[in-house]
Amino acid sequence: MKLRDVSQMKNRMRLKLRTLLDDSPIVIQCHDTPDADAIASGFALYDYFTSLGRTVRLVYGGPNTIDKPNLLLMIAALDIPLEQVCHEHTEGLLITVDCQFGAGNVSRLRESAENIVIIDHHRQEIFDIPRAEIHPKLGSCATLVWTLLREDPDYSLPTQVQTALYYGLYTDTNSLSEIGHPSDKDMLESLTPDLSLIGRMKNANITLNDMETAGLALLRTSHNLAFNYSVTAVKPCDPNILGFISDLAIQVDAVSSCVVFNTINQGIKFSVRSCVQDVMANEMAAFIAADVGSGGGHVTKAGGFIAESALRLQEPTLSPEAFLVNRVHKYFTEVDIINSRSHNLDTEAMSKYHKRPVTLGYVPTLDLTESGDEIRVRTLEGDVDILASENVYIMIGIQGEVYPIERATFEASYAAKNAPVTLLAEYTPRVYLSASEQNFEILERAKGCVAHSHVSVLATPTTKPTKVFTKWHDAGYFAGQPGDYLVLKESDPHDVYLVKSDIFDRLYEAC
Numbered sequence: 001m002k003l004r005d006v007s008q009m010k011n012r013m014r015l016k017l018r019t020l021l022d023d024s025p026i027v028i029q030c031h032d033t034p035d036a037d038a039i040a041s042g043f044a045l046y047d048y049f050t051s052l053g054r055t056v057r058l059v060y061g062g063p064n065t066i067d068k069p070n071l072l073l074m075i076a077a078l079d080i081p082l083e084q085v086c087h088e089h090t091e092g093l094l095i096t097v098d099c100q101f102g103a104g105n106v107s108r109l110r111e112s113a114e115n116i117v118i119i120d121h122h123r124q125e126i127f128d129i130p131r132a133e134i135h136p137k138l139g140s141c142a143t144l145v146w147t148l149l150r151e152d153p154d155y156s157l158p159t160q161v162q163t164a165l166y167y168g169l170y171t172d173t174n175s176l177s178e179i180g181h182p183s184d185k186d187m188l189e190s191l192t193p194d195l196s197l198i199g200r201m202k203n204a205n206i207t208l209n210d211m212e213t214a215g216l217a218l219l220r221t222s223h224n225l226a227f228n229y230s231v232t233a234v235k236p237c238d239p240n241i242l243g244f245i246s247d248l249a250i251q252v253d254a255v256s257s258c259v260v261f262n263t264i265n266q267g268i269k270f271s272v273r274s275c276v277q278d279v280m281a282n283e284m285a286a287f288i289a290a291d292v293g294s295g296g297g298h299v300t301k302a303g304g305f306i307a308e309s310a311l312r313l314q315e316p317t318l319s320p321e322a323f324l325v326n327r328v329h330k331y332f333t334e335v336d337i338i339n340s341r342s343h344n345l346d347t348e349a350m351s352k353y354h355k356r357p358v359t360l361g362y363v364p365t366l367d368l369t370e371s372g373d374e375i376r377v378r379t380l381e382g383d384v385d386i387l388a389s390e391n392v393y394i395m396i397g398i399q400g401e402v403y404p405i406e407r408a409t410f411e412a413s414y415a416a417k418n419a420p421v422t423l424l425a426e427y428t429p430r431v432y433l434s435a436s437e438q439n440f441e442i443l444e445r446a447k448g449c450v451a452h453s454h455v456s457v458l459a460t461p462t463t464k465p466t467k468v469f470t471k472w473h474d475a476g477y478f479a480g481q482p483g484d485y486l487v488l489k490e491s492d493p494h495d496v497y498l499v500k501s502d503i504f505d506r507l508y509e510a511c
């Protein structure tokens with residue numbers, strides 16, 4: 001199971017837009033009651049296919065005609081040829097964006113599921129369509145479309161398309177505050193949108209009704225005294241209100257983490273904020289949405305979406321509101337917390353393993369730039385800034401984790417190995433050099449190496465969600481799901497860490 005999952009997560013797209021050019025006409029469909037992200041994603045693909053001379057339509061279905069002022073402004077100012085259709089039969093290739101053909105939030109424009117492509121960033125709920133590019137960890141579908149477009153070097157994005165994609169990400173991540181995925185940041189830095197139009201759309205987003213809804217929601221916030229968290233249910237309104245309320249709630253003295261949510265578009269949208277070290281907002285958001293949606297973002301600000309259809313399968317009798325409140329409480333009560341400096345783990349019950357000689361990657365910093373220059377490496381876990389010097393190398397772990405290492409330590413611990421470096425990572429770390437304004441995937445310059453000695457460790461699979469505060473990293477913790485391995489070095493029982501279940505066998509073998 002695991003290897004397949006990992007290959008699905010690779011950030012290289014399986015779908016190539018060039019392979020879709022034989023089908024004509026092309027119909028691109030947004031979800032019903034489209035939002036800025038769906039419109040932006042559809043518009044970018046529309047522009048791409050029309051630039052290659054194809055006949056394309058951009059449509060949405062459902063009874064609701066777009067009436068939000070920011071969306072009307074977006075469509076008019078960027079000249080987006082979006083049409084509303086009803087029960088129409090469409091010929092040719094049908095691409096659903098920001099939604100999945102057959103799901104409840106998108107009108108069916110086709111009897112059979114033939115000749116369909118899905119491009120989406122929500123949790124997968126449709127499994128019978130082979131050409132589906134679904135990446136739930138991305139902040140917006142716009143990011144996914146941008147990644148696909150970037151693979152075609154002959155296409156350059158017009159300013160209108162750049163503006164649309166920027167605004168799609170902006171609105172889907174609570175004004176960019178809940179961005180967590182490195183691809184979202186890559187896109188943000190590469191785009192040059194029309195900022196004056198973005199400014200006008202920002203200020204046409206919330207209605208007077210939304211403002212009143214926010215006021216009512218604040219009155220009904222519930223607070224948990226034992227764990228200092230608050231939960232606020234908001235009536236249906238613009239999702240940006242959730243960010244506004246949670247930014248306010250987290251400033252309250254007695255609130256150290258908070259969740260604000262409402263029901264929209266076939267699911268629950270929620271925002272998470274935290275101001276304490278033992279609750280990372282992005283990890284809490286992922287916990288809340290586990291198995292029923294997707295969540296992520298920053299350490300202090302995050303958000304997510306729960307699909308109602310997935311929820312109904314798991315908890316047929318529970319209201320979405322009750323489900324969310326239960327999950328939040330579970331987050332605080334059902335987690336094992338291990339502090340590596342003062343744990344009392346039963347090492348007798350753990351099994352002994354050796355580290356396998358796995359090829360890791362490394363790059364001497366002077367191979368990238370001049371001494372004294374700043375190197376930024378973008379990883380799934382965040383950006384890592386390293387100062388280039390003769391004595392600093394960069395290590396690249398098998399899951400794409402990146403950290404600096406002193407040259408002397410490297411030479412004492414590893415031997416260079418002439419072998420390709422392959423990562424089991426959803427995102428290949430990317431190097432940004434400010435001095436030369438270049439950026440590229442780190443594997444383009446990485447060399448292989450293998451650890452000298454076979455280190456032996458004690459390990460055991462976890463049975464609960466687990467947070468480990470390691471001795472190496474004071475700023476936060478590492479979080480694991482049940483089944484991930486708790487590992488400690490035999491030579492140093494205070495060196496405790498977690499290894500994901502899907503790569504444990506690759507890295508360790510039983511003694």
Ligand SMILES: [Mn+2]
Nearest residue numbers: 037098141172
């Ligand atoms: Mn979206």
